[in-house]
Amino acid sequence: MSHLSREACLALDEADPLRDRRDLFDLPEGIIYLDGNSLGVLPRAVSARLAQVVAEEWGRGLIRSWNTAGWIDLPVRVGSRIAPLIGAHADEVIACDSTSVNLFKLAAGALALRPDRKVIVTEPGNFPSDLYILQGLSDLRPDLEIRVVPRDLLVQALDDTVALLLLTQVHYKTGEVHDMAALTEGAHAVGALTLWDLSHSTGALPVDLTRAKVDLAVGCGYKYLNGGPGAPSFTYVARRHQEGFRSPLTGWMGHAQPFAFVDDYRPGAGMARLLCGTPQILGMAALEAALSAFDGVDMAVVRDKSIVLGNQFLSLVAERCGGDLVPACPADGRLRGSQICLRHPSGYAIMQALIARGVIGDFRAPDILRFGFTPLYTRHVDVWDAVEHLVQVMSSGAWRDPRFAAVAAVT
Amino acid sequence: MSHLSREACLALDEADPLRDRRDLFDLPEGIIYLDGNSLGVLPRAVSARLAQVVAEEWGRGLIRSWNTAGWIDLPVRVGSRIAPLIGAHADEVIACDSTSVNLFKLAAGALALRPDRKVIVTEPGNFPSDLYILQGLSDLRPDLEIRVVPRDLLVQALDDTVALLLLTQVHYKTGEVHDMAALTEGAHAVGALTLWDLSHSTGALPVDLTRAKVDLAVGCGYKYLNGGPGAPSFTYVARRHQEGFRSPLTGWMGHAQPFAFVDDYRPGAGMARLLCGTPQILGMAALEAALSAFDGVDMAVVRDKSIVLGNQFLSLVAERCGGDLVPACPADGRLRGSQICLRHPSGYAIMQALIARGVIGDFRAPDILRFGFTPLYTRHVDVWDAVEHLVQVMSSGAWRDPRFAAVAAVT
Numbered sequence: 001m002s003h004l005s006r007e008a009c010l011a012l013d014e015a016d017p018l019r020d021r022r023d024l025f026d027l028p029e030g031i032i033y034l035d036g037n038s039l040g041v042l043p044r045a046v047s048a049r050l051a052q053v054v055a056e057e058w059g060r061g062l063i064r065s066w067n068t069a070g071w072i073d074l075p076v077r078v079g080s081r082i083a084p085l086i087g088a089h090a091d092e093v094i095a096c097d098s099t100s101v102n103l104f105k106l107a108a109g110a111l112a113l114r115p116d117r118k119v120i121v122t123e124p125g126n127f128p129s130d131l132y133i134l135q136g137l138s139d140l141r142p143d144l145e146i147r148v149v150p151r152d153l154l155v156q157a158l159d160d161t162v163a164l165l166l167l168t169q170v171h172y173k174t175g176e177v178h179d180m181a182a183l184t185e186g187a188h189a190v191g192a193l194t195l196w197d198l199s200h201s202t203g204a205l206p207v208d209l210t211r212a213k214v215d216l217a218v219g220c221g222y223k224y225l226n227g228g229p230g231a232p233s234f235t236y237v238a239r240r241h242q243e244g245f246r247s248p249l250t251g252w253m254g255h256a257q258p259f260a261f262v263d264d265y266r267p268g269a270g271m272a273r274l275l276c277g278t279p280q281i282l283g284m285a286a287l288e289a290a291l292s293a294f295d296g297v298d299m300a301v302v303r304d305k306s307i308v309l310g311n312q313f314l315s316l317v318a319e320r321c322g323g324d325l326v327p328a329c330p331a332d333g334r335l336r337g338s339q340i341c342l343r344h345p346s347g348y349a350i351m352q353a354l355i356a357r358g359v360i361g362d363f364r365a366p367d368i369l370r371f372g373f374t375p376l377y378t379r380h381v382d383v384w385d386a387v388e389h390l391v392q393v394m395s396s397g398a399w400r401d402p403r404f405a406a407v408a409a410v411t
Numbered sequence: 412m413s414h415l416s417r418e419a420c421l422a423l424d425e426a427d428p429l430r431d432r433r434d435l436f437d438l439p440e441g442i443i444y445l446d447g448n449s450l451g452v453l454p455r456a457v458s459a460r461l462a463q464v465v466a467e468e469w470g471r472g473l474i475r476s477w478n479t480a481g482w483i484d485l486p487v488r489v490g491s492r493i494a495p496l497i498g499a500h501a502d503e504v505i506a507c508d509s510t511s512v513n514l515f516k517l518a519a520g521a522l523a524l525r526p527d528r529k530v531i532v533t534e535p536g537n538f539p540s541d542l543y544i545l546q547g548l549s550d551l552r553p554d555l556e557i558r559v560v561p562r563d564l565l566v567q568a569l570d571d572t573v574a575l576l577l578l579t580q581v582h583y584k585t586g587e588v589h590d591m592a593a594l595t596e597g598a599h600a601v602g603a604l605t606l607w608d609l610s611h612s613t614g615a616l617p618v619d620l621t622r623a624k625v626d627l628a629v630g631c632g633y634k635y636l637n638g639g640p641g642a643p644s645f646t647y648v649a650r651r652h653q654e655g656f657r658s659p660l661t662g663w664m665g666h667a668q669p670f671a672f673v674d675d676y677r678p679g680a681g682m683a684r685l686l687c688g689t690p691q692i693l694g695m696a697a698l699e700a701a702l703s704a705f706d707g708v709d710m711a712v713v714r715d716k717s718i719v720l721g722n723q724f725l726s727l728v729a730e731r732c733g734g735d736l737v738p739a740c741p742a743d744g745r746l747r748g749s750q751i752c753l754r755h756p757s758g759y760a761i762m763q764a765l766i767a768r769g770v771i772g773d774f775r776a777p778d779i780l781r782f783g784f785t786p787l788y789t790r791h792v793d794v795w796d797a798v799e800h801l802v803q804v805m806s807s808g809a810w811r812d813p814r815f816a817a818v819a820a821v822t
Contacts, residue, residue, distance in 0.1 A: 028471045035474045042470040050465055050693070051458075058639055059453040060439045063446045063771060071640055098688025100662030101512055108551060124674055129663040129688065132676035136661030140519060140551045148674070173672070222689070228469055229482060229692035250547030251511030252540040261584070261776050263535055263559070265543035277509025277540065278633070281640035282461070282693040360474060365672050 003319065004312055006388075009380035012308075017301055021376040024293045025226075032382045032389075034361045037200060037339050037372030040226030040290070049289035053282065074284040075232075075275060081291045082225070082234050085299065086198060086217065087208030092236050094271040095221065095287065096279055099199055099233040100129040101249065102218045103166075105274060106235060107137055108248040110164040110193045110216060111144070113241060117163035117192070119145045123154060127172045130197055134166070151178070155186045162192040169207070170200035170337030173364045175329040177205075177337055181212035188213065193241075199223060202234075204306060204338035204374070206299040215241055224338070224374060225294075227287030235274050242270050251276030293376055305375040307333030309383050313340045313371060316387040321394050328368055339372045352404035353393045359386045414730065415723055417799075420791035423719075428712055432787040435704045436637075443793045443800075445772045448583075448611060448750050448783030451637030451701070460700035464693065485695040486643075486686060492702045493636070493645050496710065497609060497628065498619030503647050505682040506632065506698065507690055510610055510644040511540040512660065513629045514577075516685060517646060518548055519659040521575040521604045521627060522555070524652060528574035528603070530556045534565060538583045541608055545577070562589070566597045573603040580618070581611035581748030584775045586740040588616075588748055592623035599624065604652075610634060613645075615717060615749035615785070617710040626652055635749070635785060636705075638698030646685050653681050662687030704787055716786040718744030720794050724751045724782060727798040732805050739779055750783045763815035764804045770797045 013019065026042040027033065033041055057069040066072045079093035086093070096102070107120065120134055131148070138144040149157040158165065165187040170177050184194045193215040201207050203224030209217055215238050221231030237245050246267065252258050253275040256266040267273035311333050317325055317340075328341040344350055344367060351363040361371040371386065393399050424430060437453040438444065444452055468480040477483045491501035507513070518531065531545055542559070549555040560568040569576065576598040581588050595605045604626040612618050614635030620628055626649050632642030648656050657678065663669050664686040667677040678684035722744050728736055728751075739752040755761055755778060762774040772782040782797065804810050 026466075026470050028473070031473070033473060039469075039474045041473060042465065047462075047465050047470075051462065054453065054458050054461055054639070054697075055437075058450075059437050059458075062439070062442070062444060062452060063450045063773065064766070065640070097508070097512065098662065098691075100664075100688030101508065101660060103662075104660055112550065126674075127663075128666065128669070128672050128674070128676075131674050132661040132663060132666065135676045136659045137551075139523065139657060140548075140659050228465075229476070230689045230695070232691070233688070246550060248547045248551050249512060249515055250543040251509065251514075252538075252543060253511075255539065255543065258539070259776065261539050263537075263539070263542050265539075265546045277511030277644070278641045280509075280643070280691050280694045282697060283691045284641070286465075286693060355475070362474065365670065 004316060004384065006381060006384045009384040012380040016305065016379070018305060018375055021293065021297070022379070025377045027377060030358050032359045032386050034359065034371040034373065034378065034382070034386060036226070036374030036378070037204070037223050037370065038362050039222055039229060040224060040374065041377060043226050043290045043293050045289040045292050046228065046286045050282065050286055053285045071281050074281065074288065075279050076271070078232070078284055078288050078291070079234055079271065081288065082202065085207065085294060086202055086219070086236065087210045088236050089210070089239065091270055092239055093234055094274050095232045095234045095284060096275050097233055099197070099218055099220050100133055102233045102235040103130060103133040103197070104137060105247040105249050106195050106216045106218055107134060107164065107166060109245050110195060111141065112246045113193060113244055114163035117161055118143050119147050119162045120164045120166055121147045121149060121154065121157050121162055122166045123151050124148050125173065127168050127197060127199065130166060130168060154183065158186055158190045158192060160190050162187070162190060164193050164195055166195045166197070168197040168199065170204070172200050173368055173370070174341055175337040175339040177335050180214065184212050184214055200337050203294065205303045209236060214238065221287045225287065226290040228283060228290070231283050231287045232280060237271060237274065245273065247274055247276070249276040253278060297376070302375045306338040306373050309373040309375065309378060309380065310336060310338070310340050312380065313383045313387060316384065317342065317390065320387060320391045324394065338374065339370055342369045343367050344369060346399060349404040350393060350399040353399035353401065354389055356404070357389050357393070359389045415727060415795065417792060417795045420795040423791040427716065427791070429716060429786055432704065432708070433790070436788045438788060441769050443770045443797050445770065445782040445784065445789070445793070445797060447637070447785030447789070448615070448634050448781065449773050450633055450640060451635060451785065452788060454637050454701045454704050456700040456703050457639065457697045461693065461697055464696045482692050485692065485699065486690050487682070489643070489695055489699050489702070490645055490682065492699065493613065496618065496705060497613055497630070497647065498621045499647050500621070500650065502681055503650055504645055505685050506643045506645045506695060507686050508644055510608070510629055510631050511544055513644045513646040514541060514544040514608070515548060516658040516660050517606050517627045517629055518545060518575065518577060520656050521606060522552065523657045524604060524655055525574035528572055529554050530558050530573045531575045531577055532558045532560060532565065532568050532573055533577045534562050535559050536584070538579050538608060538610065541577060541579060565594065569597055569601045569603060571601050573598070573601060575604050575606055577606045577608070579608040579610065581615070583611050584779055584781070585752055586748040586750040588746050591625065595623050595625050611748050614705065616714045620647060625649065632698045636698065637701040639694065639701070642694050642698045643691060648682060648685065656684065658685055658687070660687040664689060708787070713786045717749040717784050720784040720786065720789060720791065721747060721749070721751050723791065724794045724798060727795065728753065728801065731798060731802045735805065749785065750781055753780045754778050755780065757810060760810040760815040761804060764810035764812065765800055767815070768800050768804070770800045
């Protein structure tokens, strides 16, 4: 294990091919932000664009802006910009609603594509919404069986009663990465479909839905895509399933002719049928502007840097923090998302003490400290400085201060 | 029928108790905007608030703003500000998602509250999403019968098989107002629930859900509430139904303890269970700021002015435009929402010619010109001037210009 110095980190930053990307973001002074996996930082392009949407497009253009400013095309346009980040064709992705709402559309739609099957397989500890949405769906479809299977038994749990395998590619808590292609192949071998939640992978690592032959996917706009708090989600349906796909959330914007105002629903062409209500234009415009930070970026370069940052963080913690902080993520960077997770019984208080020092990660119950690395703006020196703060918090016992003990509403 | 003069209109504006409200809005020069029933104009308070949310709360506060800026409470806070406009208690309203998504939650939730009943009654020509959402729900609930009944036969269609009566209070196309209290009483008489779509009534006329004993309601944030394009919707569940209410869209934000990250869904207290995914903060903050325009406003005064504006518009059209433009809305202002609808076989082209002159209304297929009056900013003189433009368009035949013939994507 090498002793990485702060100077070496600065030299790595100097040589970083993504170095200039950091200037695209409006980073607060005095903060080391390691929570882009929860809420990405503000891209500079967003402020100006949003001011324009409000003052000009809404303020001056008013209702006309649905046409003249292209609001009506925003869900398709944003989707087509996300597509290359996930190895999809432009016409396979559309942006709208929240990740949870889109999970519902896709899970219900998958059951409709496999009408003689009643089982959805997923794993315990999946992101809560992925599990909860299935539970809500089963209230409407009492014949639905939700088969919750630990990850090492997933393949064995697949049989010809299974309609859908629903998994999150990168685990929100531990950062573990599923082998998307192998699991999709396993599902297809029994005639099942796959639905991948890409919330913690899109923008953090290369995703290739086409190569992995994924059927359905959903992802988040406000994490590594930096679309802002509560940004629209995106949803993917492989071309081969689009014509037969039926969303249960048949709002007017998903109609073949929304402005014909007829009484009978007829699904729109392609991904348009995934739309439901009127799209949230402010959030959609912010997300579109945010995506410009990825223009010309090679996701393989992002991934390489992400792995290096994570490895450095783990090494420095092992060297300098003693044994109390136990890694809860894979040591092999290739098996890990763009986050490091450490376990400690007082993890909540330790994270609060770090945040008080300006090192912002987050905490996931019961005992996990999460540190996210967003290679477009996280530097090697940020890793070094964050661990230095962690060393000081641990060695000083600062986290035992009672003010760090209370659990806040959102952590 | 009196000959209303432009001077008389100016005098009425001078005496208007809502006169000062107009200053709260950022109205474009040279435009008479009669489409606030489709997209409300920009309230001045929104621009500054949104810039602050972006630069400070997102840019500086980052993830911490969920707590420190109160983002996590926005759905409840916005709901409680809408509540007095619809005669609801503050804890009966929450803002989230789109109107269409909320219609799905409420319709499915109503069926769960009446488990031994399988019929939902609605009317033909209801706003498309209201009808489409039921059709999508029936894909998941094949036992559901959607009984579509003309409005004069609605009461007769109610029997003890009916779980829910779903109607829009003010018809989007004709402006006709249902007797919400009487129809709700009729539904209750057979043990059915009511779900009222308030999209074209909230902020336009006094609504009293409590007095009318309404069970469930939904409404739009971007029409008379001026929350901006695709603003969050709001949803209402009467207190007496909240504890038993079960939304099928069981996303993590509706969980009793969203940040416990447990595997099993348990609905949050009260209206919190109506939440699904992460709320759209930009749109939510814009809507909250927009609602300040209603602070201290007496909705009875708004209603009185709305009726006067509509009556004046109808009278002037009858006097000055000849018989080609046929009213398609009730002549009695008390039976009409805050819009005037005129029928003409070339309605689309006529509206385009008006828009080209800066008079913005809209068109609804096949032949309806809609003119919405938003008493917080529409003046009597705007009515006079709009009709003057209409007189000129009709008498000159300007609308026959071929450039007004094509149907745009959104009209």
